[in-house]
Each structure stands twice: as structure tokens, then as C-alpha cells.
Amino acid sequence: MLRSTDRLIVHVDVDAFFASVEQLLVPSLRDRPVIVGSGCIASCSYEARASGLRAGMPLSQARRLCPRAVVLEGNYPIYRCFAEHVWEVFRRYATGLETFLDEAYGDATGMEAVHGSPLELGRSLQQAVRAEVGLPVSVGLASGRMMAKLASGSAKPYGVAWIRPGQEADFLAPLPVKKLPGVGGRTAERLHDLNIQTIAQMRRLTRQTLRCMFARRGDALYDRCRGIPDESALSRQAPPLPKTISRETTFHQPTSRNEELRGMLEYLTERAVRTARGKGLRAGTVELSIRYDDWKQDASAASLEAPTDRDDEVFALVLRLLDRLHKRRVALRHVGITLSNFTRDRGEPALFDLPVGSLPAGGRAGCGLRIAERGARNAERKKPTDLSVSVERQEFPERSAPPRDRSNLYRALDAIRDRWGHSAIVQGESVNLLGELKQNDYGFILRTPSLTK
Template identity: 35%
Template sequence: MRSTPTILHLDMDAFFAAVEQASKPSLRGKPVVVGGLGPRGVVATASYEARVHGVHSAMAMAHARRLCPNAAYLVPRFGLYRKVSDTVMGLLGELSPLVEPLSLDEAFVDLDAGGVEEPPLLVAQRLRADIKAATGLTASVGLAASKLLAKIASERAKPDGVVLVEPGTERALLDPLPVRTLWGVGPATAEHLRRAGITTVAEVAHAGESELVRLLGKAHGASLYAMAAGLDDRPVVADREMKSVSVEDTFDVDLTDRARVRTEVARLADRCVQRLRGAGRSGRTVVIKVRRYDFSTLTRSETLRAPTDDPAVVRETAARLIEAVDTTGGVRLLGVGVAGLADFTQEDLFAQTAQEAEKAEQLLPAGEAAPEPVPEPVVARRWTPGQDVRHSEFGAGWVQGSGVGRVTVRFEEPGSVPGRVRTFAVEDPELSPAEPLPLVS
């Protein structure tokens, strides 16, 4: 443990929703929800204006609409989010060579490695100002002597603030917090501890290491006790390559109902995609993990034709995999993961298809012509809420909604005043998809 608060944790505030509000002036100060808009869609991020109504990430989109029917519901624009993230990570890289990104909007920084001589609090304040100037967005920062405490501090700083944890004050910060605050404590572990009368971090520390080992096992119990005592010597690791993304849950009572198993797998698949999208990645291989009543553990996987971050695809693939597993004796643990990670998603599939067609043509025997392509059926143009568009007369805008052969567009740009709304036929030749405009010119 170091003696100075030189580990910085940065977390952008409601990142996806904040980017949408910054690029769409009419949405500033209003509830915005970003995620899948289909019948099985899941919330990726909600603005603070939507959160006051109870909307949060990983919630079913249908539930969010009931809680906050007047919010703007938008599809994610991951290409733009990645560009903004690159700008933020570049500013972090100016502080230190040791930057550990956790997702598009979150990272640790080791200020000691950068030789920064200014007080950490001053560094954090200047960093937030630089991010605001470069992106128009706000960020929250935690400063502490360990990664655990820096992350907890940034949560307490939200939104748009800084919290510094001076060495020696760790107990005052940790003791009143719920056990779920500690890494590795999910719903099942929290419930197990609750039944033992342990609900706060102070009670975890008071229980003692031997009791926690008895309750949770050697590795988990010892780790949890160290965290509750504020002990965390994990270093900031730069350029950590993410090989897979996964989530899992252990159940206090073995699952024997097949319908419940399917439901849990679907829920885990959605959580996995949320984590995958948060890291700005996609993947080709879906994996399930099953630990049965007798502690035997098995995995099943299926590799897709192309990388995806579509929750429906991951959910359906995981459902197929679990159907091939015998769970009649009971299931102690379920997990869903995605491996074979890539930096692109379905938006790149058209280019990939063209490349595959070109390769296939090269493999044809000499003198043999490629078969004539089968003409594709004519499909009406599809416009999705939040999509960037450009009109030959009215300029840049974004889709507010579409239906019954019409599409409604609000014409405005980042930095402009709220724009006017106009409606067109979905096939209007003067309206076309467009690339997102930068948030700051």
C-alpha cells in the first residue's frame, strides 16, 4: 500500500447518454435512455434526468418506458462513443504511461509512474477541465492510495466531482458502506452474508478473516476481509488486453426448474452484453458455464459467423447451448461469456461480406465465371431513433422517430440551438444516413 493518494480513477458521467445530450441540443437537461429499442431491448445508459424516475442500466427497456414514458429513447452510436473515449484516454495518457482502461468511459491512472509533482487534487481538477474543453462532457474522479478506494471515491464524487481519500481515513469511508460495494460481492454472496448478519463493510471487517473463510471459502473469504480492511495492493496495469467478457452467478439453492435455468441464462446474457458494450467490444464465441449440484463444472461454446454485440444474438446462442446440458440434478452456478473479441460489430458486416465474396471469386477455377447474384428484395428504408442523417436542403439532423411510411427528423448540430422538426416520406431521396458530427468543433 502506498502512502499517498496517487491512484486516480476516472468515470465519465452517464457517458452514452451524455454524448447524446451533447450532440443533440434539444435533449440537454431532459431524460435520455440509450439501448436496444426492440421488444427485448435492454438499457445501456440512462441520463441523470431519467435516473430520478428509477431507470438504470441493464433494466428491460419495456420497464424503463413504463417508468419514464416521456424520455428520448435512442439507439447507441458506438462509433461516436469510441471517438470520444479515445480523446479522453489520450488526456489520461498525458498524465502517466500507466493507464488501465476498464471500458470506454472508465480507467485507472498511476500518477506516480508519470512523475507528476503537482498535488493529486490539482491534477484531477485540471484533468476534468481538460476533458470538458475537449469533449463538452463531465467526469467524476476518485483519488486514493489503492484501486479499490479510488473507485469507491469516484462513485461518491458523481456527478461531476472529485473525492480524495487521504491515507488514514480509509475506515471512515468504508465502514458504513453496504457489502455490495466491495469487488466480488454479487447478489448471492451479499445474501449469504446477510443471513450471517453481515450487511456493511464494518461488519465484514469485524467478522474476522477466519469467519469469512468459513462462510465463503478460503480465497473469497480472505480477499473480502482484505478489502474490508482497505488493503489492496493491485498495480495499475497498462494496455491490459481483454480476451473475453463474462458474468456468472452462484445460487444459494440449487436450481432444478428448467424454466428458471433458461430465465437465468437469458438474464446473464443481457448482463454480459452490457459489459461487452461498455468495453466497446464485440465477440464471435458465446460460452456458457454450468456448475452442477455435485460441483462438476462444464462449459459449452458456439462460434458465430461474425463478431456481435447484439443481446438477442448472445441470448439465443446461450439458450441453444444450455438446452444441450443436463441440469436435472440441480445447478449451483451459471455463467455466460463472449470470447474472440473484436473492435467492430454488426455495422462492419457489409464490408466483411464484400471481402468474403471477393475471396470466393478468387478461388473459382480458371475460366469459370462466378454465379450471377440473386437480386435482393426491395426493402423500405429503415430509420432508427437517434440515427444521424443529412438532408440536401436542411442539413444535419437526427431521427426522432418513424412509422407508417414517414420519418421525423430534428435538424440541429452540437453547439447549436435546439432545432426544428420536419417530417418526410421514408423514401425521400433528399434524406440520407450520415456520420456523427464531433461534439466540439
Template identity: 30%
Template structure:
């Protein structure tokens, strides 16, 4: 058995749930199994965006971020559902509980994937046996499919889990790189997005092998320090440990969203800033944190992107404050061109308990008198999904899934 567990080095698993949102819905309603299913924020509207889809839908060309009208054109029989956040959170929590029963060294990275360091789990069997047990338990107990990568580090484990979907288990050792990893297009490498892939393609780097063989100095000039990091990973080098506490290390909290179509409609823009501010506020409160640097991101119709920020004299956490500051920043720096994407981020984060809020007597009494009200509203908001006392009417409450949703619940399984 010891041959599977090297004296020097690690054994890492990457567990990746397959088509998670759609799979959870099919587990909840077995009649959906085997059918083309997609999760979208606004299934009643043509402008809704596909968040995820079943493999049956993907086989017809349905893809994440695709407009709903296009998905229905490609797949007329497509079943489209709104997201059920509570279901996904519950399923995620149970999945991570299964992982944590194998080892305490579990690092969630999103609601549907995480790393495990099983180096010290020799008594439970070989890495392949452990992976098979995990996959079977998730399938039998939760009725959900998953893929698992086994490797000596996190990067290779992540790449391995992507190689066989759904319900695959892949071992990727350093001696396998030449045959399994290097022939892949460079754009399929974890950590390389579309823009970076385009830059690499423009200099004749088309495969991961090309990246390995490229001049490191030239890569650094082209991509900065990231060029060296990507080349090391392509060579199978990734020193980052599995860190169960990494979910608590955050320096900023943000939310962004692409508009259904490029717009100059100030009412639509203002409404989105309100929603983004609400998302950020929710995450701040979950983490019991405050911040005093507000940053906005504006991506225009031509993909030109700018960020603007302002440091405040005091920490903030409330939706109205974040909205007011971020929208004022937007008004100051918007040139009137059509907007494609907006983002709001709070930086300079600190835990509430560590921040000494300097208040004069009158301010303190005013805030203290409201604390009970704030708590009551938060409880009702948690229960009913929206603030029942809000004076602003929102036509699209929190039905659009956002990336921040995944980050909010990463440590739920420990509760």
C-alpha cells in the same frame, strides 16, 4: 506540498466518466443536454435493452439492463439512440491522452475509466489540484463530465469516485473509512455482486463495517479466498499497483449476452452463437492472438449455470471454427430447458507470432493463397462494420453493445 505525497505509500486517482455513452452523444449534439436520453441496442424494438442513460433519465427510474418497454413506461419522454461505437472510441482515446499527459502510470480498465499513480507528480500540485485540472480539461476539451476518486490505493480510489456523481471529486483516506466507507451497504462495495451480497446478508453482514468485524475464518469458509480479499479491502488494504501493461495480460477472450427472453428456439440460439463467435474473433484479431480451448456458458431460465469446454489439437481464430466448435458443445450439453444467457470464450491464448503453425505443403499453399483475401475482407469489415461478402444474412448486426467492446480499445490512446 510534501504532506500530500507520503514518503511511503502511493497516491492513486480513479477517473470515471459519467454516463459515458449518453454524455458523448450529448456532447456531439448539444440539443440532447438536460434531456432524458438512453442508449439501447434496438431502439425500434420493445425487447431492446438499456445500455446506459443520462442522469435525467435515471431520475425517472431508467436503469442499465432494463427492457426498453419498461424504460419508456417510466419515462415517456425518453429519447433512445443506437450506440455509435466510433464516437465512444474516439472520446475514450482523447480522455486517456489527457490522463497520460499527467503521468505515464495510467491503467485503463474499461473504455470510460482508469487508474493513475500520481505519487511522483508533486511538481504539478496537490492531488486535489491535479484532479481538478484533469476534470476541467475533460469537461472543457471534450465537453464530458467525470468523477475522480483520490486515495492511497486502487480499491479506495474506485470507491471514492463512486461517492459523488456527476462531476465529483472525493478524497478517501484510511482515516476516513469509519465515517465514509464502513456505513455503506455491503452490496455497494466494489467487487461484491448481487449473489455475494445475498450470501453475506444471509449471515447478518449488511454493511461494510459488518464485513470488517466478521470472523475471517468464517468468511473464508463462506466465500473462499475472496472472503479474505474482500475483508482486507474493506479495511483499506489493496496492494495491487497501477500497471499500464495490465491491458496486455489476458488469458482468455470471451463474449456473452443475455437473451431478450428465455428461449428454446434453436434458430435464435444458433444466431446468437454466430454473433458471439464473431465478437470473439474480432477481439482475437485485434490482439493478433489465437487460442485452442473453447468454452461455452449456458445459463438456464432458473439461473442454473453450466460451463463446458474442449481443448483442440490446433490453435484457431476464425469465426466459422469458433462457431462450429462452440455450437457443437452446446448441442452436446443442452438439456432442452429454456436458455437465458449464452457465452463463448477462447482460452489457452497465445500471440500469433509466437505460435509455430505446423502445416504440410498443401495446407500451407491453401492458406497462403487466402491470406490476401482475408486481409481485404478484414479491411472492408473494419470500414463498413460488417463483412460484405458474408453468405449469412444477419438481421441484428453489431448494434447491440457488448462488454467486450470496452476491452477492445483500452490501449487506443497510445496509438
């Protein structure tokens, strides 16, 4: 029985999302193993999973394991439209939705008067999505976000599970430690070294022990393995700052053409920075990652002294990182941009964004921007080496518009794109991609679009 004061968090996960959309739209694919992805599996149907296929598996291996599987490159703009439709239905059942590409959280506290018990709510939501969108979803309900996600995971495929308040610890007890959010491969290995296999066994460790083993994460793991709800989830306060915003893609054909590389990097930069601006964030750190045609990869990050939400500032840094990273005479197959170290844009002009006249005489001279860069040769995932580089910002000619106007320009571009689609304007070196890549209203159609949000 749920008391009216008990929180009820709902987690909805679309089962085998991309593959399910393909099977919905093309009936001849139903009941067949379907893989969506290029290079590796982005999503596969449950028929494919029965042959041992999993997301992230290289396609070559997948074909060996399941030769009769149908492999599709996928159509990500369509998947996005379907996801929006699913969340539209979800909004009738819960408030404060936090959506990702194929899963979403919502708060259904106090909804029992409208939708009945939590299990009835979950089933009703599941049936509504099936009837109106045509896709199978699994629904998890619990008093906290983490438990709701574990509940939906336990109910897959096409199930509904409710973890009643007070039963969180019992639900968790028999699960392997790897099921606990925050426990990855290496953490699990360290726990296995102590002969700790299940979450019940993990509870025998004191908070102090977990702190010693995993530093600050130890506290979170101590609470999580006891099913203590994450109070920050879906609180009514401002959402926490995202850790990263990334945009990455694999080229249709590996390339070393400078204009294509720079065009793609500018395009990824503008997409990532536009997302940050949309959230009212300024990025403090930019990371560029590249993967060569022989699968060796490399990454480097640089932190600006002044956080920014301007495409040109971020792109200038990306180009410097590219110069630093791309040293081998091997074509690139994959590039990615990651923004991090965010601060909120409070609408206050930075000191150097003030109009020229408002600065004391000579105030603009020598306003160098110090950038601390760290390079990470991560072909073998080495720890980044700290390097300190000083990069001088070019002085603006006296007659040029002050930088604040450039920020306004980007906001105007965002407004145009919000209304007419991202493709309404192609800027900077992204024009190099025109004719090379197809476009739709969302922008260039990339081979593997970023699935992060």
C-alpha cells in the same frame, strides 16, 4: 499530505456516458430524461435516473416510470471515438492507462510536481475533459485501484474525490456491504443473514470465517473490507490474463434463418478471436449462449485440448455448440460467444502445427482432438452438466498447407484490418450479413454491440 513514495491511482468514469454524448451532440436533449438502449437501458441521463431508471432496466418498465423520456438506440462507434478522446486527455495526467468503454485507471504516482495535489490533479483533469471533449467525468484518487473506483463512485455526478493514504478503512466503514467490489447480490444476502449490513460490521468476521463462507474469495474480501490496496493493480508486471473475451448481440429482428445465424456467429467469433490474437492469447474454452424470442436462454461451453487463436477452429466448435443448443422451433433474439481459459501465445508451434515433413511417419494419422464439453441449460441457471465428447479433427490432405500457415493468414488479415478497418475484409459465412446489416470501418453495425473489452 501525499508523500512522494505514496502510490496515486486515478479512476476516471464518464458520467452517464452514452446519454451524455447524446445530450452534448443534440442540445434539445439537454435537461431531458434520455435513455440509450434497445430492449433494456444501456445508459440513461441523470434526469432519467431521478425517475428511478437504472441501467439494465427493461425499456417497457422504463417507459412506464418515465413516459416523457427520449429513447435512442445509440451509436456505439461514436461513443468509442469520444472515449478515445477522453483517454487521450487522461494520458497527460497518468501513465499505464487501463481503459474500458466508459472508465479507465491510471497511475499518477509522483505527478504532484506537475499537477499539484491529488485533488488539484483530479479537478484539472476533469476540467480538461470538459473543455476539450465536452463530457462530464467523475474522478477518484487513492492509493489503490479499488479505492480509486469507490472514490469516483462516491463523487458522482461530476465530482472529484481523494481518499488519503491511511483513511481507506474510515471511508469504507459506513458503506453498505454491497458497495464492496466482489460482493454481489448473493454474497450480500449471506452477509445480511448474519445481520451484517455495513463494511464496518463485516470487518468483525475473521479471515477464517470469510474463507469458510466464500472459499478463496474470502481472503480477498477480508483485505478489501479493510481497504488494503490490490497490489496487482497497475503493477509494472505483465497484465494478468483476462478471464473472458466475449462478443454478443441482439438481432434487429428475431431470426431462425440458418445462414443469418451462422453468419452472425462467424462474425462474432472472428471479432472475439481477433481481440484475443491482439493480446497474444490463445483461447482454451469457447462458450455459446443463445436467447430465444420468448426470452428463454441456454448456453454451452466446450474446451479444446489445444488452445487456439484461429477463427476456423473456434468457429467449428461454435457450430457444434449451436447444433447442440438450438433445439426449439423458436426464433433467436440474441447470441453470444465467450472465449476463456486463456494461455499466452509464446510463438511456439504446437506439436501438430509443425510442417508435415518434420513429423515422424504416421505422425499425422489419428491426431484426434479431444474436446471435453459441458452443457449448461441455464434457462434456470442450472449448474452445467458434465459431458464428455470426443471430436475427431479432420486430417489434412497431404497437399494442403500446414495449419501454421492458417495462423499466419489470420495475422495478415489482422494487419489489413488494423490499417483499413475491420470491414475491409468480410470472411466466411459473415458474407451472409452483407446487405442485411449496415457497415462502417469498425465492421457491421450491430443492434447491441458488445461493450466488453
